[in-house]
Amino acid sequence: DIQMTQSPSSLSASVGDRVTITCRASQSISSYLNWYQQKPGKAPKLLIYAASSLQSGVPSRFSGSGSGTDFTLTISSLQPEDFATYYCQQSYSNPSITFGQGTRLEIK
Amino acid sequence: EVQLVESGGGLVQPGGSLRLSCAASGFTFSTYDMHWVRQATGKGLEWVSAIGTAGDTYYPGSVKGRFTISRENAKNSLYLQMNSLRAEDTAVYYCARGAEMATILFDYWGQGTLVTVSS
Numbered sequence: 001d002i003q004m005t006q007s008p009s010s011l012s013a014s015v016g017d018r019v020t021i022t023c024r025a026s027q028s029i030s031s032y033l034n035w036y037q038q039k040p041g042k043a044p045k046l047l048i049y050a051a052s053s054l055q056s057g058v059p060s061r062f063s064g065s066g067s068g069t070d071f072t073l074t075i076s077s078l079q080p081e082d083f084a085t086y087y088c089q090q091s092y093s094n095p096s097i098t099f100g101q102g103t104r105l106e107i108k
Numbered sequence: 109e110v111q112l113v114e115s116g117g118g119l120v121q122p123g124g125s126l127r128l129s130c131a132a133s134g135f136t137f138s139t140y141d142m143h144w145v146r147q148a149t150g151k152g153l154e155w156v157s158a159i160g161t162a163g164d165t166y167y168p169g170s171v172k173g174r175f176t177i178s179r180e181n182a183k184n185s186l187y188l189q190m191n192s193l194r195a196e197d198t199a200v201y202y203c204a205r206g207a208e209m210a211t212i213l214f215d216y217w218g219q220g221t222l223v224t225v226s227s
Contacts, residue, residue: 001168032211043202043217044153050210077143087153091212095166097143097155 002026002093006086006100014107017078021103023071023088032092035064035073039084039103047086048073083107110216112203117221122199124225125194130186130203130218138181141206142216144188146199146223154199157188157205171197193225 003026011026013019023033037043048064051067051099061076075082086102116128122215128144144156157177158166165177176189199220204214 034211034213037212038153043219044214045217046213046215049213053209055215089153090212094212095158096168097212099153099155099156102152 002084002098004098004100005042005088006088006103008103010104010106011102012106013078014108015078015080019078019105021073021077021086021105022099023073024065025069025071025090026091029090029092031067032090032094033064033066033071034072034089034091035062036080036087036089037084038087041079044087049106078105080107110205112144112205112216112218113121114201114203114218115144117201117223118224119224119226121227122194122225126223127195128190128201128203128221128223130188132184132203132205133168134188135205137179137184141153141212142177142186142197143204144175144177144186145202145204145214145217147202148199151199152179154220159186173190188196190223193223195225198225199223199225 005024007022033051035048038044052064063074083105085102111133113131120126142160146156159177174192178187201222202220203218205216207215
């Protein structure tokens, strides 16, 4: 199985900060990488697909980059509604899909 | 509007069985792959099963042989039959619509249904 490792596991930041979350795959996954946001008690929401494509309706302050084994999710200017947990997900080994362990973004 | 509504969760004893359902609306159900994803309390997301439009099914090793995913296109419904349940199967179970946009992704999710395996 392909293992996905996110860093950091948790992060404290302030409104207006620029934040970067990293996801590393245990082997090359090309660009088969998606990012989700999850708020407490809610289902995950798709933010970025194919490493760098913004899902329709998602604010442009969210961006993704990377290919191969190393990927990043960047929030250019944190808004209050962005405090949540973020997950990466690979589908290179489709149908065996795996997620990262999550990064919890908290208010400083 | 795409909607996915899960039901069937509850408390079950170890070794027991449970059948989850997911009612889909707002899209042509038969033309999409569908998935189940679970999340234990305070933990991350784990893909549990997938079913293709042709009825082909897929599972990770953790549930293979115990869980069965199925679909009934005429009823726009997805199911997950869970047998030989273990404490570690305790989680919120989400159904999710699969889509392929240069990668396999989950573009719509239900609200989840809680399964608790405990004596």
